[in-house]
Amino acid sequence: xxxxxxxxxxxxxxxxxxxxxxxxxxxxxxxxxxxxxxxxxxxxxxxxxxxxxxxxxxxxxxxxxxxxxxxxxxxxxxxxxxxxxxxxxxxxxxxxxxxxxxxxxxxxxxxxxxxxxxxxxxxxxxxxxxxxxxxxxxxxxxxxxxxxxxxxxxxxxxxxxxxxxxxxxxxxxxxxxxxxxxxxxxxxxxxxxxxxxxxxxxxxxxxxxxxxxxxxxxxxxxxxxxxxxxxxxxxxxxxxxxxxxxxxxxxxxxxxxxxxxxxxxxxxxxxxxxxxxxxxxxxxxxxxxxxxxxxxxxxxxxxxxxxxxxxxxxxxxxxxxxxxxxxxxxxxxxxxxxxx
Amino acid sequence: xxxxxxxxxxxxxxxxxxxxxxxxxxxxxxxxxxxxxxxxxxxxxxxxxxxxxxxxxxxxxxxxxxxxxxxxxxxxxxxxxxxxxxxxxxxxxxxxxxxxxxxxxxxxxxxxxxxxxxxxxxxxxxxxxxxxxxxxxxxxxxxxxxxxxxxxxxxxxxxxxxxxxxxxxxxxxxxxxxxxxxxxxxxxxxxxxxxxxxxxxxxxxxxxxxxxxxxxxxxxxxxxxxxxxxxxxxxxxxxxxxxxxxxxxxxxxxxxxxxxxxxxxxxxxxxxxxxxxxxxxxxxxxxxxxxxxxxxxxxxxxxxxxxxxxxxxxxxxxxx
Numbered sequence: 001x002x003x004x005x006x007x008x009x010x011x012x013x014x015x016x017x018x019x020x021x022x023x024x025x026x027x028x029x030x031x032x033x034x035x036x037x038x039x040x041x042x043x044x045x046x047x048x049x050x051x052x053x054x055x056x057x058x059x060x061x062x063x064x065x066x067x068x069x070x071x072x073x074x075x076x077x078x079x080x081x082x083x084x085x086x087x088x089x090x091x092x093x094x095x096x097x098x099x100x101x102x103x104x105x106x107x108x109x110x111x112x113x114x115x116x117x118x119x120x121x122x123x124x125x126x127x128x129x130x131x132x133x134x135x136x137x138x139x140x141x142x143x144x145x146x147x148x149x150x151x152x153x154x155x156x157x158x159x160x161x162x163x164x165x166x167x168x169x170x171x172x173x174x175x176x177x178x179x180x181x182x183x184x185x186x187x188x189x190x191x192x193x194x195x196x197x198x199x200x201x202x203x204x205x206x207x208x209x210x211x212x213x214x215x216x217x218x219x220x221x222x223x224x225x226x227x228x229x230x231x232x233x234x235x236x237x238x239x240x241x242x243x244x245x246x247x248x249x250x251x252x253x254x255x256x257x258x259x260x261x262x263x264x265x266x267x268x269x270x271x272x273x274x275x276x277x278x279x280x281x282x283x284x285x286x287x288x289x290x291x292x293x294x295x296x297x298x299x300x301x302x303x304x305x306x307x308x309x310x311x312x313x314x315x316x317x318x319x320x321x322x323x324x325x326x327x328x329x330x331x332x333x334x335x336x337x338x339x340x
Numbered sequence: 341x342x343x344x345x346x347x348x349x350x351x352x353x354x355x356x357x358x359x360x361x362x363x364x365x366x367x368x369x370x371x372x373x374x375x376x377x378x379x380x381x382x383x384x385x386x387x388x389x390x391x392x393x394x395x396x397x398x399x400x401x402x403x404x405x406x407x408x409x410x411x412x413x414x415x416x417x418x419x420x421x422x423x424x425x426x427x428x429x430x431x432x433x434x435x436x437x438x439x440x441x442x443x444x445x446x447x448x449x450x451x452x453x454x455x456x457x458x459x460x461x462x463x464x465x466x467x468x469x470x471x472x473x474x475x476x477x478x479x480x481x482x483x484x485x486x487x488x489x490x491x492x493x494x495x496x497x498x499x500x501x502x503x504x505x506x507x508x509x510x511x512x513x514x515x516x517x518x519x520x521x522x523x524x525x526x527x528x529x530x531x532x533x534x535x536x537x538x539x540x541x542x543x544x545x546x547x548x549x550x551x552x553x554x555x556x557x558x559x560x561x562x563x564x565x566x567x568x569x570x571x572x573x574x575x576x577x578x579x580x581x582x583x584x585x586x587x588x589x590x591x592x593x594x595x596x597x598x599x600x601x602x603x604x605x606x607x608x609x610x611x612x613x614x615x616x617x618x619x620x621x622x623x624x625x626x627x628x629x630x631x632x633x634x635x636x637x638x639x640x641x642x643x644x645x646x647x648x649x650x651x652x653x654x655x656x657x658x659x660x
Contacts, residue, residue, distance in 0.1 A: 064529040064530065064531060173616060203556055204386070204558060204600050205596070205597065205600045205613040207600070207602075208602065208610040212612070230529055237610065260605070261605075270531060271530055274533065275530055275534075276560045276563055277562075277604060277605070278558050278559045278601055279586055280562055280583040280587070282562045283562065283563060286538050287538055289531055289534055289538070
């Protein structure tokens with residue numbers, strides 16, 4: 001079934017755009033050990049995830065904490081090894097890249113961390129922070145390095161550049177720190193940018209500024225971006241497609257407007273209900289939310305993983321068989337038996 | 341100021357400065373507002389505008405570097421600023437006004453069972469015995485939606501949402517009339533957040549509690565708000581009824597703040613506020629928002645008065 005959905009994905013887009021990264025039936029399991037040695041099961045953080053991302057496309061992965069989105073991201077970054085499944089970047093399988101190949105890969109993938117202050121070394125000046133990836137990337141000429149630092153800082157609007165070069169991260173505001181993080185992720189001119197909740201630690205008024213900056217960079221450099229977040233309201237301004245992740249699976253994949261206007265999966269509907277818009281009427285009503293909490297990834301529920309919390313569960317089916325991807329509307333994939 | 345019957349808390353000219361090497365940090369600088377019984381007021385503002393300091397000032401939880409601290413806080417007509425430290429501790433803090441501090445879910449004692457932690461304020465303030473306190477805890481757990489058998493669990497055995505509920509139960513166990521919530525859901529997931537707000541709404545209805553909700557998240561704040569107060573650089577620049585505020589904010593800062601909220605539906609692009617809030621040490625003269633304000637004019641070099649505009653108060657020359 002997964003292969004089928006992939007076919008559909010490919011048929012529609014392959015002639016139009018080039019695939020940058022494709023993730024194929026990815027599983028990332030972490031072994032649990034009892035007393036340090038005997039096997040005690042697996043944490044199935046990512047359990048069968050398949051998607052492609054095209055050149056110049058932004059996708060958003062939305063899910064709650066503990067749904068496996070960080071494990072997915074770290075595996076894509078090459079920090080974890082897949083248990084099974086493949087990650088292919090520009091027709092090269094990550095598992096077949098050697099040390100040099102991984103160097104090449106890392107210079108092509110930028111990473112924007114969630115907490116800018118935690119991501120910047122407190123004892124390094126901004127210049128040193130931005131210079132480090134260039135040194136590791138093998139740019140020997142000091143003047144070249146300086147030029148690229150200036151260009152990157154210019155692009156993220158940390159200007160005048162001279163004012164910031166000798167500063168330490170704690171001297172900057174949260175928004176400026178996040179700009180440094182973005183400049184660092186962009187400095188090797190990557191093709192793919194992975195942004196892990198880049199604005200969740202920032203003030204509301206700064207959030208929009210940073211999101212705009214990211215979307216400008218994306219346009220100017222024709223970047224592919226994977227934007228990871230739990231906040232659906234910021235997604236619509238920034239991404240083309242949204243993937244909703246629940247308990248290690250992608251349960252719904254669709255274009256942004258499609259997903260927000262006509263959500264199909266009961267979990268997506270719940271997420272949309274849970275997201276507030278500023279309206280005084282909110283205070284008068286209770287929200288209708290699914291009971292319970294996301295399941296443990298060690299013993300996920302059988303069948304559809306959302307079935308214990310789902311109000312539209314079909315007895316005898318949902319708890320027994322894992323739903324494949326159905327396509328109720330063109331290009332709108334949803335792993336839910338309601339749409340068989 | 342008039343002291344009406346349904347008036348619970350009224351704050352007049354509250355000031356709290358902190359001492360620093362560069363001079364006093366004017367975190368709370370002449371705040372006035374009124375809160376009626378069984379209402380919820382939301383205090384909205386960017387980080388560093390003094391909203392958490394305002395909560396601390398109300399509860400008199402002052403750090404060691406606190407400097408000037410003055411003004412009046414009337415709780416049901418009595419000025420609690422005149423009480424001495426011991427009276428305040430016995431009668432006000434947690435007995436009448438309690439607080440759910442920022443990141444409260446991570447502030448629970450990791451080596452104490454949650455039931456014991458929640459019962460502690462009851463033992464100290466209500467003079468009940470261990471048995472009675474546990475009974476109270478059970479009642480509170482029911483109100484906030486924590487299963488009763490969680491009483492003997494440790495914090496690490498609970499999810500973030502459950503821990504936050506426990507922290508709320510801890511603020512409720514002494515049956516205070518007012519609970520101050522400082523960013524109660526900012527570290528939580530969407531569904532957990534929505535669930536906590538369901539709980540807070542229910543508590544307000546069932547127990548008749550009043551809330552002061554301090555947050556920078558405008559969208560979720562509307563889940564609880566009856567009244568809104570906008571704070572900027574240590575001062576309140578607009579107060580008013582939530583319905584009218586969310587429909588049409590008055591102060592230019594409030595307008596900008598509302599425009600920065602990303603929305604799910606509609607095509608309106610969110611905007612951002614250029615510039616940064618002023619340092620609370622070197623505050624500009626005149627209107628503190630003037631530097632960033634799109635509609636500033638000559639008058640803004642003087643400090644604007646608080647102007648009444650159809651029952652709403654706004655500190656801006658535009659409405660004079």
